[in-house]
Amino acid sequence: MLIWDTGFLITNWGKGYGKVGVRLGIDIAFRNLKLNRLETGIEPKNLRSIALAKTIGMEREGYSEKRLYLRGQWLDMVIFVARSEDFGIEWKPQKQKKRARF
Numbered sequence: 001m002l003i004w005d006t007g008f009l010i011t012n013w014g015k016g017y018g019k020v021g022v023r024l025g026i027d028i029a030f031r032n033l034k035l036n037r038l039e040t041g042i043e044p045k046n047l048r049s050i051a052l053a054k055t056i057g058m059e060r061e062g063y064s065e066k067r068l069y070l071r072g073q074w075l076d077m078v079i080f081v082a083r084s085e086d087f088g089i090e091w092k093p094q095k096q097k098k099r100a101r102f
């Protein structure tokens, strides 16, 4: 399983850019980088981000207490996930690249 922990930041809010940008990122992650799962942790009070995650089709997976230490305190996070198959993209295992031997 390949997991990419993501975050998102848009400066011009409420114009649909977040939705377009995150969908594009998901597409690149699944189609180009061949990942099969994305996760994001969102502060429970960040209703705009939660709405964004839901509206692009991410699924709420759980609630993680004291997950991130930020601005001098531990923050709880709502965890959302995107799986490649839920976005209509079949994931196949990649051939392992040969590693250098030391």
Ligand SMILES: CC(C)(COP(=O)(O)OP(=O)(O)OC[C@H]1O[C@@H](n2cnc3c(N)ncnc32)[C@H](O)[C@@H]1OP(=O)(O)O)[C@@H](O)C(=O)NCCC(=O)NCCS
Binding pocket: 007, 008, 009, 010, 011, 012, 013, 014, 015, 016, 017, 018, 019, 020, 040, 041, 042, 043, 046, 047, 048, 049, 051, 052, 055
């Ligand atoms: C979260 C963020 C990326 C969203 O980007 P955006 O361009 O404002 O989002 P969009 O305009 O695409 O809207 C996405 C959804 O949020 C909803 N929304 C807009 N304003 C809202 C509000 N005040 N409260 C709740 N939901 C809201 C919209 O209705 C939309 O869903 P819909 O299309 O199903 O109606 C942006 O607000 C941001 O960068 N915030 C600061 C950084 C941050 O919090 N990052 C996330 C850390 S996990």
